[in-house]
Amino acid sequence: MRLLFDEMLEKTARWARLFGVNSLIAKGDDSKILDLASSTRRILVTRDKQLAARCKKIGVRCFFIKSVVLATQLYEIEKAAGKKIFSFPKKTRCPACNGRLAIVAKQKVAEKVPRLVYRSHKKFWFCKQCKKVYWQGGHWKNITGVYGALKTRLRRVLFSKALSRGGRSEAISLSSKTRLRRRNRVKKERK
Numbered sequence: 001m002r003l004l005f006d007e008m009l010e011k012t013a014r015w016a017r018l019f020g021v022n023s024l025i026a027k028g029d030d031s032k033i034l035d036l037a038s039s040t041r042r043i044l045v046t047r048d049k050q051l052a053a054r055c056k057k058i059g060v061r062c063f064f065i066k067s068v069v070l071a072t073q074l075y076e077i078e079k080a081a082g083k084k085i086f087s088f089p090k091k092t093r094c095p096a097c098n099g100r101l102a103i104v105a106k107q108k109v110a111e112k113v114p115r116l117v118y119r120s121h122k123k124f125w126f127c128k129q130c131k132k133v134y135w136q137g138g139h140w141k142n143i144t145g146v147y148g149a150l151k152t153r154l155r156r157v158l159f160s161k162a163l164s165r166g167g168r169s170e171a172i173s174l175s176s177k178t179r180l181r182r183r184n185r186v187k188k189e190r191k
């Protein structure tokens with residue numbers, strides 16, 4: 001899945017990259033953003049209601065995001081996609097430039113990372129595009145935490161919320177159906 005994030009969701013876009021989704025960030029006015037989404041055939045992700053409405057008008061696919069909370073935004077994106085799109089760390093992309101990551105031999109990064117990092121880590125990756133080097137540093141825990149929230153806790157919470165909402169509306173529709181059936185039965189009995 002290829003996404004184009006509205007500039008206001010830049011941080012979310014970088015996280016989507018970390019979780020393996022090909023994500024670009026669009027800057028400029030709305031018309032420019034729409035042109036880019038259309039010409040690159042990417043799905044636009046935005047929190048701007050008006051921009052989402054314009055997408056609909058001109059036939060550009062769009063994911064309209066409501067939440068301001070990162071994990072919930074990511075959840076909304078996966079829900080809008082209708083399938084599992086996030087994969088971490090298997091498909092992780094460079095959060096800085098969207099490039100693909102590849103494992104690099106430790107000795108090749110000796111000059112590129114702090115000495116302490118070099119000594120305490122075995123595995124390193126580099127971005128094929130911007131050549132930035134990555135390792136499982138302190139931020140790793142935070143990333144796995146967000147990913148975990150996205151995949152388990154958050155899903156459960158939202159699922160149970162949806163269930164309770166669905167349950168209520170179902171109860172209402174059932175009771176109105178029952179009422180209708182009763183009314184019909186009364187009519188028949190009268191005849």
Ligand SMILES: [Zn+2]
Nearest residue numbers: 094097127130
């Ligand atoms: Zn990069």
